[in-house]
Amino acid sequence: MKIRLGIMGSEDSVQIVRSIADEYPDFSCRSISFREIDEIIPLFKAHRQDVDMWLLPGRIAGVIAREWGGVPQPIFQILYKGSSLYKTLCEIFYTQPVKLTEISFDSILLEDLKQVFVEMGIPEEPAYVRPFEIGMTEEVGAAYHYGLWRSGKTKLAVTCTLGVKRRLEALGVPVYRVLPARSAVEAVLNLILRTAKMQMARDAQIAVQMFEMDTFPRSKEFQSADDLFTQEMNIAQKLITYAKSVQGALKTVGAGRFAVFTTRGMVREVTADFSALPSMEAFQQIHSYVVACGTGIGHSAYEAEFNAARALLTAKERGRGSWMVFFDDKTILGPLGMPEQITYEYAAEHLQEISQRTSVSVATLGRLASVWGKNRRSGLSAQELAVQLHILPRSARRLLVELERTGLAEVIGEESPGPRGRPRKKYKILLDKRQE
Numbered sequence: 244m245k246i247r248l249g250i251m252g253s254e255d256s257v258q259i260v261r262s263i264a265d266e267y268p269d270f271s272c273r274s275i276s277f278r279e280i281d282e283i284i285p286l287f288k289a290h291r292q293d294v295d296m297w298l299l300p301g302r303i304a305g306v307i308a309r310e311w312g313g314v315p316q317p318i319f320q321i322l323y324k325g326s327s328l329y330k331t332l333c334e335i336f337y338t339q340p341v342k343l344t345e346i347s348f349d350s351i352l353l354e355d356l357k358q359v360f361v362e363m364g365i366p367e368e369p370a371y372v373r374p375f376e377i378g379m380t381e382e383v384g385a386a387y388h389y390g391l392w393r394s395g396k397t398k399l400a401v402t403c404t405l406g407v408k409r410r411l412e413a414l415g416v417p418v419y420r421v422l423p424a425r426s427a428v429e430a431v432l433n434l435i436l437r438t439a440k441m442q443m444a445r446d447a448q449i450a451v452q453m454f455e456m457d458t459f460p461r462s463k464e465f466q467s468a469d470d471l472f473t474q475e476m477n478i479a480q481k482l483i484t485y486a487k488s489v490q491g492a493l494k495t496v497g498a499g500r501f502a503v504f505t506t507r508g509m510v511r512e513v514t515a516d517f518s519a520l521p522s523m524e525a526f527q528q529i530h531s532y533v534v535a536c537g538t539g540i541g542h543s544a545y546e547a548e549f550n551a552a553r554a555l556l557t558a559k560e561r562g563r564g565s566w567m568v569f570f571d572d573k574t575i576l577g578p579l580g581m582p583e584q585i586t587y588e589y590a591a592e593h594l595q596e597i598s599q600r601t602s603v604s605v606a607t608l609g610r611l612a613s614v615w616g617k618n619r620r621s622g623l624s625a626q627e628l629a630v631q632l633h634i635l636p637r638s639a640r641r642l643l644v645e646l647e648r649t650g651l652a653e654v655i656g657e658e659s660p661g662p663r664g665r666p667r668k669k670y671k672i673l674l675d676k677r678q679e
Contacts, residue, residue, distance in 0.1 A: 249294035446508025
């Protein structure tokens, strides 16, 4: 599946970038040109559904997009620095008898220009540089250059904006336009490809939506056990319909609790990149019954389900109807659909304290805690721990010995793997303060 790449900028820069991007078979490109700055936000809105990622030549559209904050897709910029500036300056040196201190620049950061001067071995510093600012029009940019040129302070102008170039040409000002160099375009296109592959890998992760449902009838009249069972089956049937709409499968977790197994990409899509509640009709059928929902993301079904349970507990603390998401990097986001959402890192304070007095990282302790949560009744051997943590058995043994040394694990028995094998110790893990 090709990446739908929206290339937005002035006509000439878009044409250059598009000619290079079309050489990449992974992209399906859409050229989107603007003449005036006030066209940028409407163009973002108009192509919201047509684009997977944005590629913006220059700095202007990116500055406006960040200030506006309404672009949901990833944004990549080809900034006019480095090779793009070298190209323009070399052209000037070959064609114009002018000093660098006699050139005015716009829509370029002073730091970027200084860096180019240093790398080119130029001792002078740029004298006239005006970076782009919100509210700066092409008329203002042209007036900046024109005023310097007319007063004799400069002999030519360098602009990153096509409209400014056209206005200065009409005024008779010698002007050069900075355009993206091929090497700069290719570097960003390759970055987009790497990012897209990582996004595809993330989207393929398992996601579990764990629902706690209000299965008790709203009627005040007496309900028999059969009536209650029928009510729960009706809700389950609605959940099956919802699960199909997100290309998932339904699993009953317990009384009034259900889990929908799907993918991160599907959840991201139906929740508008984890910002809103689903809007499809299948969700509307279950919405009024939802006490809380926790979505867990993981590299395995086990990890995703465990994270979903954590998210559900957090959602219940937020109140009825709350949806929280627990990601594989141990960050929590939510509540979905609320005007103000929070994102924070989940790291229990007591695990941080344990990490400080042992040689075990917080991340490993967190994974160990999740494994222990599923093995409380039988205990853990080093071999079992190695399998579930995806580490070598000797590493698992070292981990358990370290925890036993610090009083965070204790031997509760042994098991024999066979008539000739050595007995394996079974451990109880004491990472939870309530067990200590």
